[in-house]
Amino acid sequence: MTEPKTPHSEGGRWSDLDRPPLNAPALRRALIRPGSLWTSLDVVPATGSTNSDLAARAAEGLAEGAVLVAEEQTAGRGRMDRRWSAPARSGLFFSVLLRPGADVPVERWGWLPLLAGVSVATALARAAGVDTSLKWPNDLLVSVDGRERKAGGILAERAGDGAVVIGIGLNVTLRASELPVPTAGSLALANAVALDRDPLLRAVLRTLEHWYGDWRAAGGDPAASRLQEAYAAGCATLGRSVRAELPGGRELVGEAVALDGDGRLVVAAADGARTAVGAGDVVHLRAAEPGA
Known part of the structure; x- marks a missing residue:
């Protein structure tokens, strides 16, 4: 007896009709224009990591504003080299190349991943009708069944002198049975009103272009560009009890009270001492979902 075919069983380009491929020519027409930040946009069926691929091309002199999108990543990476994987065409997996150059001091480049977070959250609220919050420093959170x-x-990774590659991974149509871990989610599970990846990608890139332009025009000043204010307003970490797992195996427990001018999370311990955390994992201790 032969097994019935599933949407994934044939493995072809249209093997899952709920997950059509991105329309690269239409995306280029919409995004690449005179005066735009975006200078090229390529969509590949699969790759190990869009960040690694774009960083290699950046070293060869690729112009700012290049966008590389993969329908599937086989070796996608998060912070601390964590793996990021999802079924083909179930999300948006892409990287952009930015060259802040002489306009922005290097010490302010640490704001770029936070800028990307604000851009994605803002775009999803408008284009998908999903309230997306930011967990410091780089996670995008949605609410699924109240959790x-x-x-x-x-x-975000440096890519040679003067270049930064920012990789963004977003679960769009991931189903409950496909979640890599119980604490993962997707726009579909958060009841998004729109799941078409083409307009979602356009919205994210246009919003990113807007925020990057303002930040760069302000010399990377997070206050003058209002980036610091926007991130704080959308940050689910502020006002929460947290445990910061710091490099070297150290831990810091306290309340996340502020975001400083360098984008670091300020944690107030029980004795009132304040520490600015610039690197490490942060765990929410008082949240809708314990340990989120």
């Missing part, structure tokens, strides 16, 4: 779930992440 916080991670639906996406951001990874």
Whole structure:
């Protein structure tokens, strides 16, 4: 007896009719224009990591504004080299190349992943009708059945002198049976009103272009560009009890009270001492979902 075919059984380009491929020519027409930040846009069926691929091309002199999108990533990476994987065409997996150059001091480049987070959250609220919050420093959270779930992440990496590659991974149509871990989520599970990846990608890239332009025009000043204010307003970490797992195996427990001018999370311990955390994992201790 032969088994019935499932949407994935044939493995062809249209093997899952709920997950059509991105329309690269239409995306280019919509995004690449005179005066735009975006200078090229390529969509590949699969790759190990869009960040790694774009970083290699950046080293060869690729112009700012290049966008590389993969329908599937086989070796996608998050912070601390965590793996990021999802079924083909179930999300948006892409990287962009930015060259802040002489306009922005290097010490302010740490704001770029936070800028990307604000851009994605803003775009999804408008284009998908989903309230997306930000978990410091790089997680995108949605609400699934009243609980916080991670639906996406951001990874920024230096790519030679003067270049930064920002990778964004976002679960769009991921089903409950496909979740890699119980704390993961997707736009579909968060009841998004729109799941078409083409307009979602356009919305994210246009919003990113807007925020990057304002930030760069302000010399990377997070206050003058209002980036610091926008991130704080959308940050689910602020006002929460947290445990910061710091490099070297150290831990810091306290309340996340502020975001400083360098984008670091300020944690107030029980004795009132305040510490600015610039690297490490942060776990929400008082949340809709314990340990989120």
